[in-house]
Amino acid sequence: MRERLEELRGEGLAAVEVASTEDDLREVEVGLLGRKGGITAALKALGKLPPEERPLIGQLANEVKVAIQGAIDVKRSTLGQAALSAELSGEGFDATLPGPALPGGGQHPIQAITRELEDLFLSMGFRIADGPEVELEENNFDALNIPTDHPARESHDTIWITPESQRQGDGRGVVLRTHTSPVQVRALREYGAPLRVVAPGRVFRQEALDATHEHTFHQMEGLVVDKGVGVGHMLHAMNTLIEGVMGRKLETRLRPGFFPFVEPGFELDARCPFCQDGCSVCKGSRWIELMPGGLVHPHVLESAGVDSSEYSGYAFGLGLSRIVMLRYGIDDIRWFMSGSLDFLRQFPA
Ligand SMILES: [Zn+2]
Numbered sequence: 001m002r003e004r005l006e007e008l009r010g011e012g013l014a015a016v017e018v019a020s021t022e023d024d025l026r027e028v029e030v031g032l033l034g035r036k037g038g039i040t041a042a043l044k045a046l047g048k049l050p051p052e053e054r055p056l057i058g059q060l061a062n063e064v065k066v067a068i069q070g071a072i073d074v075k076r077s078t079l080g081q082a083a084l085s086a087e088l089s090g091e092g093f094d095a096t097l098p099g100p101a102l103p104g105g106g107q108h109p110i111q112a113i114t115r116e117l118e119d120l121f122l123s124m125g126f127r128i129a130d131g132p133e134v135e136l137e138e139n140n141f142d143a144l145n146i147p148t149d150h151p152a153r154e155s156h157d158t159i160w161i162t163p164e165s166q167r168q169g170d171g172r173g174v175v176l177r178t179h180t181s182p183v184q185v186r187a188l189r190e191y192g193a194p195l196r197v198v199a200p201g202r203v204f205r206q207e208a209l210d211a212t213h214e215h216t217f218h219q220m221e222g223l224v225v226d227k228g229v230g231v232g233h234m235l236h237a238m239n240t241l242i243e244g245v246m247g248r249k250l251e252t253r254l255r256p257g258f259f260p261f262v263e264p265g266f267e268l269d270a271r272c273p274f275c276q277d278g279c280s281v282c283k284g285s286r287w288i289e290l291m292p293g294g295l296v297h298p299h300v301l302e303s304a305g306v307d308s309s310e311y312s313g314y315a316f317g318l319g320l321s322r323i324v325m326l327r328y329g330i331d332d333i334r335w336f337m338s339g340s341l342d343f344l345r346q347f348p349a
Contacts, residue, residue, distance in 0.1 A: 015205050029069075091231050109344075110320055112347065117220055127191075142303075144300055159178075178204065180203060180221040185303070199222075201220075212339060214333045227311060230295070238252070238268050238291055245327060254266045257292055261315065272344060296314060
């Protein structure tokens with residue numbers, strides 16, 4: 001048995017030595033180490049040896065196996081290198097050809113529109129403001145003239161960070177912001193008047209989810225505070241915004257609306273861009289409710305340290321998620337957060 005194994009070792013190593021292709025190597029590998037190979041057969045025959053010989057012969061068989069496998073691996077690597085070098089130096093190989101194209105990423109449609117609108121407002125002399133998504137109750141409600149017992153707090157379906165048992169009603173509770181308006185408050189405090197600012201960002205509400213309601217959505221809020229600012233200025237900014245988003249002018253109208261932080265408050269409607277005489281988007285009315293806005297309530301100015309006898313202002317809010325749905329005809333708000341690549345690939349990169 002011992003002689004037979006040594007013989008196999010000699011044969012194997014010699015065969016590896018002369019092998020000149022991957023196929024040759026494969027043949028040696030299968031012939032010696034495969035299921036029906038010579039060394040495998042020797043290992044299987046161990047059981048027929050006298051017990052005292054088994055350990056030594058077993059060890060030798062393993063040594064032979066490892067030696068041959070090692071030689072095969074080294075030779076295989078050498079052959080691979082040689083084949084690659086031959087390919088690289090051969091005719092018809094052009095190292096300057098471009099490689100395979102990598103799949104390109106793109107912007108999320110909400111991100112893309114946010115950038116577009118930021119550019120638009122920067123061109124109109126606004127600054128872009130940012131604020132925390134986890135916000136003090138005071139900034140989210142109190143400073144916006146929404147007192148503790150105000151129904152707006154309930155209607156906002158706030159997601160609280162502070163547990164109910166620990167809320168004191170002193171404005172120190174912590175919430176996920178329910179709108180981007182607290183950024184106005186922060187910007188006013190930081191920069192004072194006069195001020196032109198837009199604040200895009202994510203907002204959060206506890207909603208029953210459906211095609212038009214999502215727990216996380218996007219808004220962009222605008223605030224202008226200056227001397228002699230009025231409704232005409234506001235209307236101009238809103239119309240410019242709509243034209244920027246929809247790519248064309250739409251007929252608009254103002255209706256009275258109520259929001260605690262503006263007085264008077266308005267709802268701006270735009271002509272339905274999808275129909276001439278009523279469709280499912282405008283529910284047959286030919287008007288789409290697009291943007292709330294109004295003249296900033298004096299309490300809001302005062303609570304940010306701005307003298308309301310000297311300055312006035314207007315504010316408007318735009319549901320970014322909603323406007324992106326309108327622009328691209330998206331029928332379900334939940335697509336935005338779905339993470340679906342099939343959905344995202346439909347938008348220009
Ligand atoms: Zn319509």
